[in-house]
Amino acid sequence: MERALISIFKNYKHEETDLYFAGIIPIVYFLSCQKLSVSPTDKFTDESYWTSVSKAQLVLNMAYNQMYSANTMWQDEQLSDNLVHTYGASDPFSIRRGEATPALGLFANEWKGDYGGIKTCLVFLDNIDRITDIPEATKARMIDEIRFIRAFIYFRLVNYYGAVPFFTDEITLDEAYKVSRTPKSEIMTFIHSELDDIIKNGNLPTSDNLAQEENGRITLGAAVAFQARAYLYENNYQKVKDLTTEMMNDQDKYGHYSLFTYAAKKDMSYFMLFTPESEYNSEVILDETYVPNLKTWTNMTSMAPISKKAQISADNPTQELVDCYLTMNGLPVKGADKDPSYNEKDPYVNRDPRLYATIVYDNYKWLNKDGSTDIIRTAKGSNTEDSYISPVDRQTKTGYYVHKYFDWTMGDNFQSGLNIIMFRYADVLLMNAEACNEISKITESQWNETIRPIRERAGFTAAAALNYPANKSQAELRDIIRNERRVELAMEGLRWFDIKRWKIGQQVLNGYMHGFKFGGSDANVDGGYLRVAQYQFSDNRDYLWSVPLDQMDLNANLKPNNPGY
Numbered sequence: 001m002e003r004a005l006i007s008i009f010k011n012y013k014h015e016e017t018d019l020y021f022a023g024i025i026p027i028v029y030f031l032s033c034q035k036l037s038v039s040p041t042d043k044f045t046d047e048s049y050w051t052s053v054s055k056a057q058l059v060l061n062m063a064y065n066q067m068y069s070a071n072t073m074w075q076d077e078q079l080s081d082n083l084v085h086t087y088g089a090s091d092p093f094s095i096r097r098g099e100a101t102p103a104l105g106l107f108a109n110e111w112k113g114d115y116g117g118i119k120t121c122l123v124f125l126d127n128i129d130r131i132t133d134i135p136e137a138t139k140a141r142m143i144d145e146i147r148f149i150r151a152f153i154y155f156r157l158v159n160y161y162g163a164v165p166f167f168t169d170e171i172t173l174d175e176a177y178k179v180s181r182t183p184k185s186e187i188m189t190f191i192h193s194e195l196d197d198i199i200k201n202g203n204l205p206t207s208d209n210l211a212q213e214e215n216g217r218i219t220l221g222a223a224v225a226f227q228a229r230a231y232l233y234e235n236n237y238q239k240v241k242d243l244t245t246e247m248m249n250d251q252d253k254y255g256h257y258s259l260f261t262y263a264a265k266k267d268m269s270y271f272m273l274f275t276p277e278s279e280y281n282s283e284v285i286l287d288e289t290y291v292p293n294l295k296t297w298t299n300m301t302s303m304a305p306i307s308k309k310a311q312i313s314a315d316n317p318t319q320e321l322v323d324c325y326l327t328m329n330g331l332p333v334k335g336a337d338k339d340p341s342y343n344e345k346d347p348y349v350n351r352d353p354r355l356y357a358t359i360v361y362d363n364y365k366w367l368n369k370d371g372s373t374d375i376i377r378t379a380k381g382s383n384t385e386d387s388y389i390s391p392v393d394r395q396t397k398t399g400y401y402v403h404k405y406f407d408w409t410m411g412d413n414f415q416s417g418l419n420i421i422m423f424r425y426a427d428v429l430l431m432n433a434e435a436c437n438e439i440s441k442i443t444e445s446q447w448n449e450t451i452r453p454i455r456e457r458a459g460f461t462a463a464a465a466l467n468y469p470a471n472k473s474q475a476e477l478r479d480i481i482r483n484e485r486r487v488e489l490a491m492e493g494l495r496w497f498d499i500k501r502w503k504i505g506q507q508v509l510n511g512y513m514h515g516f517k518f519g520g521s522d523a524n525v526d527g528g529y530l531r532v533a534q535y536q537f538s539d540n541r542d543y544l545w546s547v548p549l550d551q552m553d554l555n556a557n558l559k560p561n562n563p564g565y
Contacts, residue, residue, distance in 0.1 A: 050130035053138060059124050060142055063149045064216075066117030068288045070297035070420045073493035074315070075106070080495035082321045082486075084513045084533050086397035087302075087314035095545075096509060098536030102549035102565050110160060111548050114153050121150040122170045140203040145218045147198055148226070151191045155230060158184040159497060162544045162562060166190070180557040181547075188234060195227040207255035207285070215280045216289035216419070221247065221255035225285045225423040228431055233501050237435040244432035248449065257425040258282045259457045267459045271357035271367075276409050276418055285423035292409070292417030301414040303402035305360055305376050305386045306395055309412055316398040317359045317491075319514040319529055322347075324487050325355040330455075330465025344517065353459035358490050360386075360401035362516070369408040376401075380518050388515070391532070398532055399516030404491040421492065426454055430485045437477050444468040451484055458488075500543050509537040540564050 049055060077083045078092035085093035091106035100107070124146045128139060150168075157164045166182035168190075198204065204220045224247050231239040247254050260283040262272040272278050279287075290296055302314040323334055328350045331339035341350070348361045360366070362379040377384045378399045388399050407416035433450035436442045442450075447468040455465055472480065482502070486495060499505055515530030525531065541564025552558050 046127055046130065050127045052131065053134050056124070056128055056131055056134070056142060059120060060145060063117060063120045063124065063146055064289075065295075066113065066120055067149045067152055068420070068422055070288070070290070070299055070416075073420055074299045074303075076493035076496050077491055078315060080499060081318060081508045081513065081535075082490055082495050083303075083315055083402070084318050084398065085314060086316050086391070086532060087312055087394070090314075093533070095542070096535045096537075097533065098538065098542070100546065100565075102546040102552070102561060104546070107546050108548040108550060110545075111157075111551060114157050115165075117153045118150055119170075121146045121153075122168075126170055137203070140201070141205070144198045144201055144203045144223075147194050148204075148218050148223060151194045152226065154187055155191055155226075158187050159233065159500070160545045161547060165558070177555055178557055179555065188230065191230055192227065195223055195230065198223045199227065206253075207257065216287060218286060219255060220253075221257065222286035222423055224254055225428060228428065229423070232431050232434075233497060235438075235501060237438040240431050241435035241439060244428050244435065247428050248432065255285075256282070257285060257428070259426060259429075259453055260284075261457065267353065270354050270458050274357070274405050274418075274421075276407060279419050283425045284419075284421055285425060285428070287419040287421045289419050290417045293415065294417075296410075296415040296417050297420075298414045298416065300402070300406055300410075300416060304406055304414075305366070305401045307374070307376060307384070307386050308366070308406070309414065310401075311414075312394045313396045313401060315402070316396050316515070316532070317400040317402060318398060318532070319400075319516060320508070321486070321490060322355065322359060322361070322400065322516075324483055325352040326465065326487075327351055328460060328465065329462050330460065347517075352487060354487050354490075356403075358402075358404040358487075360403050362399065366403075378516070388518070388530075397515060398513075398530060399518070402491060426457075426488055427494075429454055430481070430488060433481050434478075434485065437474060437481055441474040442477055442481070444470065451481065454484065454488055503539075503543075505537045505542055506539055509535050509542070511535060538564055 074083075075092055078085055078090065079095060091100070091104055094100045094104060095106070125143065128134075128143060131139075154164075154166070162184050163181035164184075164187070165179040166187050167179070171179065199220065202220070204218060204223060205214075206220050210217065210219060224243055228240050228243040228247070231237075231243065247257070251257065260269055260273045260278060260281045262269040262278070265272075273281070273283065299315075301311045303316070304310040306313060323332075326332055327339040327342055329339050329341065331337055331342075333339060333342045333347070333351075343349070348355065348363070355361075356364075360376055360378070362377060362382070364376040364378070366374045366376050368374065376386050378386050378388055378396055378401070380388045380399075386395060386401070388397070389395055391397055405416075405418060405420070407418040410416045410418075429450040433442060433446065436446045436450075452466050452468075460466055469477070469480070482498070485498065489495070499508060511534065512526060512531045513533045513535060514526065515532050517528040518525075518530070541562075544562040546565040547558050547561050552561065
């Protein structure tokens with residue numbers, strides 16, 4: 001395909017030799033620019049391709065593949081203050097350093113990929129009626145899956161770029177050169193309407209009715225969770241509360257979900273939630289499905305410890321994230337309420353178990369799949385292949401590595417088949433807690449339905465960590481709930497969008513990102529903590545991305561650009 005909306009919305013044909021399917025992995029190339037009045041014998045036309053349910057499923061699978069990916073999740077995480085890029089070039093890093101221009105590759109690639117996904121959805125909707133022997137229930141379900149995917153892609157577009165070109169039918173090449181941007185509010189109205197209709201239709205199965213071979217497909221519960229998130233990003237807390245309360249209280253209607261518990265060892269439940277053995281568990285509402293040796297991702301090669309066969313440590317957790325994990329007493333490690341038992345010289349002892357499940361730190365006890373353990377040393381001077389050396393060596397630059405989503409079944413090539421979770425039940429509980437507190441200070445019963453079970457599953461037992469903090473104000477509870485959301489959902493690609501909707505970019509993304517504290521007189525330390533990267537955040541510019549330069553060059557109607565570019 002050529003670049004841009006221009007090429008994406010050229011008329012197409014299906015090249016038969018390029019159509020492949022293995023499990024859930026379709027590769028469909030849409031080629032050529034002219035509609036054909038006579039069907040050729042060596043290529044698919046609309047008339048010859050859309051002849052069976054299985055062929056329609058290939059296109060639907062392609063749309064699933066274009067909706068989300070591991071690369072997208074890790075890219076979004078790099079946009080936040082949880083994960084910092086520390087080696088080589090990185091477009092998210094350029095954005096955070098305030099160096100991005102309209103010519104940035106990420107701006108163009110995201111735009112092109114998203115509109116390619118929308119094209120797939122429109123092609124499906126335009127042609128599904130050509131199949132005459134498809135059962136009505138099957139067709140209705142597939143159509144609502146495609147509508148969900150289209151809405152999800154538009155949701156990503158407006159959260160990146162704000163106003164974007166919007167259409168629900170295929171457009172011509174001439175129209176693609178002239179299309180203008182539609183306000184975000186108008187597109188969000190469409191997304192909400194689509195999801196309301198999908199939920200009301202009842203064409204999607206619940207998780208309880210999903211056959212094992214259909215794991216990973218969109219369900220009714222996924223539509224409700226997506227609708228709640230869409231309202232959350234608009235700060236429409238009443239809608240969020242209503243939707244999440246329904247999911248929590250009417251599980252016969254929307255599917256039975258619960259926080260995952262690892263029966264063999266309950267205090268390892270959060271850790272095991274992100275392992276291959278626990279895929280499609282009771283907490284997962286929707287995930288992006290991967291298949292070992294067929295559809296895989298390799299991002300861990302730049303995030304895991306070097307001793308665990310990573311090639312280089314280029315994306316590292318920040319000290320800012322590590323500091324958010326409470327002690328087991330339910331108290332912070334900094335600030336006025338700092339836990340008096342916290343010892344800076346032994347900072348990882350007696351901490352929230354989710355820290356262990358998410359981040360590798362100095363003297364970390366790495367659990368292998370066979371039950372054995374290895375000690376990983378990251379401290380400067382510990383003289384291991386994982387130890388911090390300097391800001392330019394291949395080891396960690398912050399003193400930390402990523403553990404969450406490490407697939408302990410993958411081989412030396414770092415080809416992971418581990419699913420990436422898009423929506424899970426803990427997020428539903430967290431959305432409900434936040435909404436309740438924003439509408440009116442969260443009550444004890446609401447706390448006990450949301451924050452308490454999340455902390456219990458994490459492994460907290462102290463009353464101070466579990467019990468409702470009645471003495472806290474609404475504002476103080478807001479900070480507690482936001483922090484809980486950060487640590488529970490760390491490394492899941494959601495933090496940047498929380499920063500965006502809370503409008504705290506100046507607070508958390510302006511200044512230095514830090515690594516661990518080791519002291520010394522190095523020029524790159526700040527109060528003993530490593531200075532890793534200096535971010536620059538402008539409220540006028542950085543909550544939105546630039547419209548890609550090549551798009552504006554081709555279509556003047558996409559101007560004016562977003563402010564600051």
